[in-house]
Amino acid sequence: xxxxxxxxxxxxxxxxxxxxxxxxxxxxxxxxxxxxxxxxxxxxxxxxxxxxxxxxxxxxxxxxxxxxxxxxxxxxxxxxxxxxxxxxxxxxxxxxxxxxxxxxxxxxxxxxxxxxxxxxxxxxxxxxxxxxxxxxxxxxxxxxxxxxxxxxxxxxxxxxxxxxxxxxxxxxxxxxxxxxxxxxxxxxxxxxxxxxxxxxxxxxxxxxxxxxxxxxxxxxxxxxxxxxxxxxxxxxxxxx
Numbered sequence: 001x002x003x004x005x006x007x008x009x010x011x012x013x014x015x016x017x018x019x020x021x022x023x024x025x026x027x028x029x030x031x032x033x034x035x036x037x038x039x040x041x042x043x044x045x046x047x048x049x050x051x052x053x054x055x056x057x058x059x060x061x062x063x064x065x066x067x068x069x070x071x072x073x074x075x076x077x078x079x080x081x082x083x084x085x086x087x088x089x090x091x092x093x094x095x096x097x098x099x100x101x102x103x104x105x106x107x108x109x110x111x112x113x114x115x116x117x118x119x120x121x122x123x124x125x126x127x128x129x130x131x132x133x134x135x136x137x138x139x140x141x142x143x144x145x146x147x148x149x150x151x152x153x154x155x156x157x158x159x160x161x162x163x164x165x166x167x168x169x170x171x172x173x174x175x176x177x178x179x180x181x182x183x184x185x186x187x188x189x190x191x192x193x194x195x196x197x198x199x200x201x202x203x204x205x206x207x208x209x210x211x212x213x214x215x216x217x218x219x220x221x222x223x224x225x226x227x228x229x230x231x232x233x234x235x236x237x238x239x240x
Contacts, residue, residue, distance in 0.1 A: 005021055008199070009180050009183055009196050010183070013178065016179060017179070018097055018101065019101070020178060020179055022102055023082060025046065025098075027045070037181070038181070038185055040224045040226075041181045041185070043223040044174050046178050047223070051167050051168075051171060052159060052162065052167075053159065053162065067133065067142075067148065068137075068147060068148040069148060071146065072148045072155065073150020074121075074148070074150035075149050075150075075153045075155075076152050078177060081201035092152075093111075095112040095115065095116035096112065096113050099112045157183075172200075173219060176197055177197075177223075177225075180196075184196070188227060190213075190220050193216060194213045
């Protein structure tokens with residue numbers, strides 16, 4: 001029996017990206033929280049992590065409290081200022097909203113807003129902290145901080161290189177599955193998932209061609225996306 005096509009997926013919005021980024025950061029801070037997602041969504045999140053973040057950098061990005069990690073944070077704060085200047089007068093509430101979703105205290109939210117606005121690195125407290133680290137009497141601490149600065153400045157380039165070498169033509173499908181996992185979880189069959197995603201690739205016949213449904217089926221098998229249990233429940237309810 002053919003199921004009717006689902007409603008079109010909602011238009012992509014900054015709020016949707018905000019929600020997914022907040023979820024990913026919560027999982028990074030507390031890996032146990034990944035269990036609250038459907039098993040197939042967990043698999044998609046892990047695939048995207050492995051494709052975009054080299055394994056050797058994962059401990060660096062997840063670490064905190066070290067001089068090396070602090071150096072990375074300082075480099076990223078400086079880059080945030082460049083981004084803020086490039087954005088000009090655009091809305092700068094992303095960091096504020098992200099901080100709220102992560103449950104940060106008011107002081108941490110304030111710092112995040114200042115970093116996004118590009119004014120944090122000009123504060124006396126920030127400049128004093130950087131100078132203290134650069135001229136720390138402990139050589140090991142001073143070297144770790146400087147190496148963190150260098151790594152922080154290169155990380156975007158390194159991560160971009162990783163993405164180019166490790167992603168596949170299925171990566172954009174994984175991204176859509178991740179961005180729209182709440183809606184896809186409520187669908188009733190794989191054909192509905194295929195129809196919902198197909199419109200995004202209608203102009204790319206290399207992806208959305210005559211074998212599109214089969215491609216989605218194979219990809220769903222890979223990540224464990226299945227609606228069989230839901231279909232069995234519906235059949236039981238429908239029996240007289």
